[in-house]
Amino acid sequence: xxxxxxxxxxxxxxxxxxxxxxxxxxxxxxxxxxxxxxxxxxxxxxxxxxxxxxxxxxxxxxxxxxxxxxxxxxxxxxxxxxxxxxxxxxxxxxxxxxxxxxxxxxxxxxxxxxxxxxxxxxxxxxxxxxxxxxxxxxxxxxxxxxxxxxxxxxxxxxxxxxxxxxxxxxxxxxxxxxxxxxxxxxxxxxxxxxxxxxxxxxxxxxxxxxxxxxxxxxxxxxxxxxxxxxxxxxxxxxxxxxxxxxxxxxxxxxxxxxxxxxxxxxxxxxxxxxxxxxxxxxxxxxxxxxxxxxxxxxxxxxxxxxxxxxxxxxxxxxxxxxxxxxxxxxxxxxxxxxxxxxxxxxxxxxxxxxxxxxxxxxxxxxxxxxxxxxxxxxxxxxxxxxxxxxxxxxxxxxxxxxxxxxxxxxxxxxxxxxxxxxxxxxxxxxxxxxxxxxxxxxxxxxxxxxxxxxxxxxxxxxxxxxxxxxxxxxxxxxxxxxxxxxxxxxxxxxxxxxxxxxxxxxxxxxxxxxxxxxxxxxxxxxxxxxxxxxxxxxxxxxxxxxxxxxxxxxxxxxxxxxxxxxxxxxxxxxxxxxxxxxxxxxxxxxxxxxxxxxxxxxxxxxxxxxxxxxxxxxxxxxxxxxxxxxxxxx
Amino acid sequence: xxxxxxxxxxxxxxxxxxxxxxxxxxxxxxxxxxxxxxxxxxxxxxxxxxxxxxxxxxxxxxxxxxxxxxxxxxxxxxxxxxxxxxxxxxxxxxxxxxxxxxxxxxxxxxxxxxxxxxxxxxxxxxxxxxx
Numbered sequence: 001x002x003x004x005x006x007x008x009x010x011x012x013x014x015x016x017x018x019x020x021x022x023x024x025x026x027x028x029x030x031x032x033x034x035x036x037x038x039x040x041x042x043x044x045x046x047x048x049x050x051x052x053x054x055x056x057x058x059x060x061x062x063x064x065x066x067x068x069x070x071x072x073x074x075x076x077x078x079x080x081x082x083x084x085x086x087x088x089x090x091x092x093x094x095x096x097x098x099x100x101x102x103x104x105x106x107x108x109x110x111x112x113x114x115x116x117x118x119x120x121x122x123x124x125x126x127x128x129x130x131x132x133x134x135x136x137x138x139x140x141x142x143x144x145x146x147x148x149x150x151x152x153x154x155x156x157x158x159x160x161x162x163x164x165x166x167x168x169x170x171x172x173x174x175x176x177x178x179x180x181x182x183x184x185x186x187x188x189x190x191x192x193x194x195x196x197x198x199x200x201x202x203x204x205x206x207x208x209x210x211x212x213x214x215x216x217x218x219x220x221x222x223x224x225x226x227x228x229x230x231x232x233x234x235x236x237x238x239x240x241x242x243x244x245x246x247x248x249x250x251x252x253x254x255x256x257x258x259x260x261x262x263x264x265x266x267x268x269x270x271x272x273x274x275x276x277x278x279x280x281x282x283x284x285x286x287x288x289x290x291x292x293x294x295x296x297x298x299x300x301x302x303x304x305x306x307x308x309x310x311x312x313x314x315x316x317x318x319x320x321x322x323x324x325x326x327x328x329x330x331x332x333x334x335x336x337x338x339x340x341x342x343x344x345x346x347x348x349x350x351x352x353x354x355x356x357x358x359x360x361x362x363x364x365x366x367x368x369x370x371x372x373x374x375x376x377x378x379x380x381x382x383x384x385x386x387x388x389x390x391x392x393x394x395x396x397x398x399x400x401x402x403x404x405x406x407x408x409x410x411x412x413x414x415x416x417x418x419x420x421x422x423x424x425x426x427x428x429x430x431x432x433x434x435x436x437x438x439x440x441x442x443x444x445x446x447x448x449x450x451x452x453x454x455x456x457x458x459x460x461x462x463x464x465x466x467x468x469x470x471x472x473x474x475x476x477x478x479x480x481x482x483x484x485x486x487x488x489x490x491x492x493x494x495x496x497x498x499x500x501x502x503x504x505x506x507x508x509x510x511x512x513x514x515x516x517x518x519x520x521x522x523x524x525x526x527x528x529x530x531x532x533x534x535x536x537x538x539x540x541x542x543x544x545x546x547x548x549x550x551x552x553x554x555x556x557x558x559x560x561x562x563x564x565x566x567x568x569x570x571x572x573x574x575x576x577x578x579x580x581x582x583x584x585x586x587x588x589x590x591x592x593x594x595x596x597x598x599x600x601x602x603x604x605x606x607x608x609x610x611x612x613x614x615x616x617x618x619x620x621x622x623x624x625x626x627x628x629x630x631x632x633x634x
Numbered sequence: 635x636x637x638x639x640x641x642x643x644x645x646x647x648x649x650x651x652x653x654x655x656x657x658x659x660x661x662x663x664x665x666x667x668x669x670x671x672x673x674x675x676x677x678x679x680x681x682x683x684x685x686x687x688x689x690x691x692x693x694x695x696x697x698x699x700x701x702x703x704x705x706x707x708x709x710x711x712x713x714x715x716x717x718x719x720x721x722x723x724x725x726x727x728x729x730x731x732x733x734x735x736x737x738x739x740x741x742x743x744x745x746x747x748x749x750x751x752x753x754x755x756x757x758x759x760x761x762x763x764x765x
Contacts, residue, residue, distance in 0.1 A: 042651075163670055540685055540686035540687045540690075541685025541687030541688050541733070542687045542737035542738060543737055543738070543739050544737075571682060572680075584691060589680075589681040590679075591679040615673035624679075626679065
């Protein structure tokens with residue numbers, strides 16, 4: 001009798017669970033899944049009906065600033081996550097909002113009371129939260145489901161996903177001070193802008209810093225933590241021990257991905273400090289500026305591939321590699337696609353690190369800076385076709401004419417010998433610039449059709465090394481107001497550094513458009529399927545021609561119905577493209593540029609696409625606080 | 635009925651006979667353009683709200699409206715050269731504002747300004763009845 005009663009109870013529980021959750025499809029992480037595929041199997045919104053999308057709900061968090069007052073400007077790039085029948089999103093003011101997924105109604109708000117100081121960044125930033133739940137869940141116990149929020153001053157908060165209350169068993173009373181592991185606390189804190197990667201009962205945590213600040217910065221590190229207690233399990237350091245007195249950073253500031261079959265953690269490791277001059281860090285450091293695979297239980301390196309040798313351009317590896325099985329010549333290859341600021345798609349066997357499409361070491365120009373020895377060659381990927389050409393796009397005649405030849409005259413004075421021309425005292429043209437190429441949004445993949453989609457920018461910067469004595473003189477001359485945001489001290493190095501986007505005096509780009517693209521590749525052949533200018537530049541409210549494209553920050557999402565959803569453009573619009581043809585099918589205005597990755601989810605049988613529209617002062621002055629969800633009308 | 639008839643007789647016919655129809659059209663559409671520009675600027679979370687471009691077309695549409703009004707009143711007393719200068723200035727301003735409206739992707743404003751352009755053509759290419 002007892003057995004029968006138990007069986008009935010179990011069947012009831014299973015039935016109840018299935019009934020409650022059968023009509024919801026989650027978006028549980030920053031990239032949609034641990035493989036960073038940014039793909040959903042949902043098919044309700046199709047290329048045929050996407051034009052009917054309407055605003056389902058919208059929320060203004062109130063957490064934004066244009067930087068004109070005391071609060072620094074905000075750059076909101078959070079992916080809203082949908083899990084536990086709730087939308088969770090964090091704001092640049094370090095608050096978490098928990099929302100009803102179909103109405104946007106607030107369930108609870110958690111305020112970390114983090115000081116509103118940008119610390120390591122030029123702006124207040126947040127890229128979202130992470131979610132964990134216990135297996136099995138103990139009913140009635142608090143903190144069986146948790147949301148994690150990092151702050152710019154190095155604090156990691158663990159919050160009950162149902163109530164918004166801090167989980168007292170995590171760190172100290174619910175907060176873990178990650179900055180305790182900073183080996184140069186006196187310089188700046190470890191900023192937790194990217195949500196941790198959560199797998200089983202572990203959190204994997206990187207951080208962001210400011211690697212133009214001094215020659216010897218905090219040492220790059222990735223922490224594996226116990227999801228319940230915050231206890232440190234292991235630490236990974238990309239910089240060899242004997243080099244930490246001479247350099248720093250090489251941190252992991254972007255998202256990570258995980259192979260859940262083999263328990264491998266993939267890290268996009270950034271470049272060491274100071275970014276632009278490397279005279280103190282000439283010894284080999286094979287793990288920096290790399291994609292590195294770790295055993296996620298021990299932190300031991302399984303393989304690593306350096307993507308830039310002795311980086312002098314701030315070409316951080318900047319996005320989670322996308323894990324996908326490629327069907328090629330009748331075989332299934334476990335692969336990863338690592339996009340980069342250089343515009344290359346490094347497609348590697350994810351278990352061995354060996355290239356699936358060849359990597360060619362190309363000779364590159366030498367450096368004439370004091371104490372510097374540039375690498376003789378750099379890894380390049382000629383195929384699949386890079387998102388950015390090998391040579392810069394040339395002088396934009398309209399910008400040149402409207403500035404009486406400023407662009408061409410300036411270019412003639414600068415140093416440019418193609419890709420990887422080292423920074424110089426006379427000023428070096430850097431293309432693609434340090435914001436990509438391809439930024440932290442990375443790409444999305446349709447694993448069934450083997451199509452990889454990625455948005456990219458075509459931007460130019462001028463890097464100028466300024467001898468220390470002259471830099472000090474400029475600082476003295478500038479007085480209290482300082483040198484401005486284009487100058488970086490690189491303290492301890494023989495040079496300071498100036499980095500400017502190559503614009504004419506009225507703010508027009510000096511290089512030929514398009515300024516941004518969206519591209520689709522067939523992964524099985526490497527063939528570029530289509531490429532289009534992406535987005536529109538909007539300046540002072542005026543929209544520039546579509547053929548000019550727009551600089552892009554953020555990433556795309558692919559649906560099984562053959563759609564690409566993407567914000568990422570300068571013009572405060574979100575768009576849907578046809579995956580097969582690249583045709584623009586739908587666009588809508590939002591409050592500010594949606595420099596983020598959208599979330600696609602289903603709740604009560606209805607599919608939603610949600611964007612955060614927060615802007616980024618680096619690209620344009622328009623900032624916002626809007627979370628907006630679209631759906632088909634009932 | 636009486637009022638409508640009077641409006642038609644007193645205002646429309648008079649305007650037309652005095653060769654001011656084009657100016658009147660210009661004025662009316664410039665005011666409409668001005669109101670649209672204000673809406674574009676002030677609407678919360680609009681695609682061009684609080685932008686310099688939206689501000690610019692507020693100023694230019696208002697200027698066109700004021701110039702049209704001024705032209706209406708000085709038509710009798712001004713020399714043909716003065717009228718020519720006015721109309722040239724207005725068309726310059728108008729073409730600039732049309733281009734701005736196109737770049738702002740404000741279709742309603744563009745249509746309103748097209749109305750101003752039609753008024754301008756009527757004013758330039760029609761003769762007063764008494765001439």
